[in-house]
Amino acid sequence: MVDESDMVIGRRGLLRAAGVGAAAAGAVALGGSVGALPAGAALATGRAVRPRDVSGLPLVGGPEFPIGIFWPPPPYETSVARYQEIADAGFTFVVSGNYADDGNIIGWLLGCADQVGLRVLVSDDTQIRNMTRWFTISDDRSVPMSITSADARELVQRALDAYAKHPSLAGFNLFDEPWAGIFPSLGKAFGIVRAAAPDLLAYANLLPGNGSGYDTYVKGFVDAVAPSQLSFDRYPIVASGEDAGYFDNWARMRAQALAAGVPAWTYIQTLAYNGHATPTAADLAWQVNVSLAYGAKGIQYFTYWTPDPARGEGFQPALMTLDGHRTPRYDAAKKLNRQWLAPVGRVLKPLVSASVQHANESPLPTGATGFTPDDDISAATGSALVIGRFTDPAGTARYVLAANRSRTAVATSRLTTGSAVGAVARYDAVSDSWRTVSPGALDLSLAAGDAVLFRLT
Template identity: 55%
Template sequence: MNRRALLQAAGMGAGVLAAGAATVGRVVAATGGSDPARAAASSADLPLTGGPDFPVGLYWPPHPYETTLARYQEITDAGFTFLITGNYQLDEASANQALDLADRVGLKVLVAGDPRVSVVAQHMTVTDDRSVPASITTADATDWIRSASGTYARHASFAGLSLYDEPGTDRFADLGALTGIVRSATPGLLPYANINRGNGARYTRFVRSYLDTVRPALISFDRYPFLTGGLDTDYFETWAIVRAAALDAGVPAWTYIQSTGFDGHVTPSASQLAWQVNVSLAYGCKGIQYFTYWTPDPARGEGYTQALITTDGRRTPLYDAATTLNTGWLQPVGRQLKPLVSESVQHANDDPLPTGTTPFTPGDQITAVTGDAAILGLFRAADDDGTRHLLVVNREPGKSATVRIGLDRSAVRTVSRFDPSSATYPRASRPSDLDVTLDAGAAALYRLSPR
């Protein structure tokens, strides 16, 4: 059992085992031959994925005894925009308590662990063939989803339902059925799930199968790259696989960043937090989530160390680091990048080149990259007007870098660097080589205006 599943299972207790899995064909037949997700609102119209604000979320919020207005204000002050319930918030009463406080501080909430949702998602087969063991009809599953949603509907903070964490392929069809039901029966809510990490062709097939079968409003995954033995460079390939699949499916990609230590993983530094955020942004990420915010208690296993808040409620240095990162960089730069389309991600001066990454080659705007290793994310508007946004990320999480970037003067009319403090591009100048100096794990965003 992996760390996220362990945290959830310890709060829920044991359940019945599902027998068999629904097929997509059975789900479509049970809904009268239509696919509810096809007719549902697009991601641009849903909470968190829609709108201009970049979603910054947390997993493992304060437990019920610490679910107070002061604690939820503390979350908001740190630059978070939403949370996923958990840490013993696994019933109607505790979820409504969290939602009530979130209403008051302006947070959004994805409700996880509601038994009416979790039992269907994890243990039942959605089908109108009553000969299937442990099955539930489409109509009854819809009633359960409506019942769960109705329990929380009075709250402005209620953004959606967390349906499943890290499903296996045997649960994809039923998760797809529930996702379609949420999107058709409660079209103003976000149906959320998170998938596991992986590499290579097998993981590529896994991700494609998830998107094709579940038809989610977004794709979210977790991979935590800071190991006791050093950086896990397979992290880049996981991101490359998810990025390509998300672009092909036309859905936003979210990820989790490592914000605690646990078995085989170190407690990250401030620069390592920033590095995960900036690498993810370069790969086209549209939503950042922290794993974890509150430190899981020792009884849950896997040797969790301090996260942003300790088990007894004290702030750690990571809380201050996250506050600075979220409010001073991620929120403003995220608003710039959220509506843009990831055009390319290239690694420059990165030797040896990590598995699954693309080396830098000169293009229409950028002619050369010299100096230290960097990751270059190039973005365009959905309605392409020729403008490009360039995110330059320090490849190294532990030391500063200087990079010189050559621009094609025949293609780029002006260049300006984004100022996160004012959320503007204050000085547009004629294109020349860009000398970019970056702190460990840091990044810089440029707007390249076309001729």
């Protein structure tokens, strides 16, 4: 069980009125091609089976780095023009929601996404999430509020019958921020979706948290659900500065994803709400680049459209205002996505996160690891950096992503290459090319929130 002190109330408490997650606050605190699976695989044990090969799964597989949005335009603003606006900003997929959650509206939404090349993770409250939120999947008819595995398969099939014709369908959002007690039933749901639609992504986003109890929580999810990727949300731009537990949360999620052999995704904060500040353009870049340094293989924005004020929690404008006007953060996200995240993400996506270290920072944030020199990087001096190291399973090159630790100030730093480095190249995202630089002293001047990527051979 996850200790209450280790968990952070996530967005389920913020958006519960729309059924984005279903637990009461007390439950929160306690808490290539894909081969087809046989129908009902592993349902008796409550454990799903991850596909043997995820290289063909939407978003997880392929070369494109997944850049998503949560809380898309509401039904009355769902149009081809609005979805083109999302695509124009460099986003590649949408997690449906914001009242666009019944069959007719989702069908219309998918049709709009079809026309502009976006993918969609469907949050279907009439079929899929109705199954996972309100019922336990069990063939023991004495279990209260339960449905049989046959009933669950029928609900999944109904959703597929309604949506599978759309090329934009990437998969199903089965649950947002589940608590540990529902993992066995959620594992059955994942297994049913994979058996019925092995070429679609079964997705759930996890709660944030800290401490050893959080490790237990995430590992419990992995053991019960066998996800094809892990996703979590934590919003670090708070009124007092930065969330002190942010790096520890990332370090623990990174470790769990590596142990499970799956990619880690995260959400970044786009708006102010109770206790949280409005992010600047540099704050958006900082969240993205820190996440990349920690090994993120997918970035999602919370939120795209501004939630209705009737939801409470003091939501301020996101990328789009409540009445559909672009905020400065829309333009900042567009520039960040198109000119940096999409191209650098394609480079980083197939690489393996080897380490992440904080240089020139004292005291270290909780959960962070300090810089240790080695034969690749013998020294890191000057301003504080978050340094992510990566290896290429297909080759001998090593990669170093150095992110400015500061959200507000320019970083003037130097990385010195070590004895194992014979050649260095610096990535240029604008031209999507590598520029050879001399080994030795690599002098950096990084704007607030920015990062640089080097290839070492």
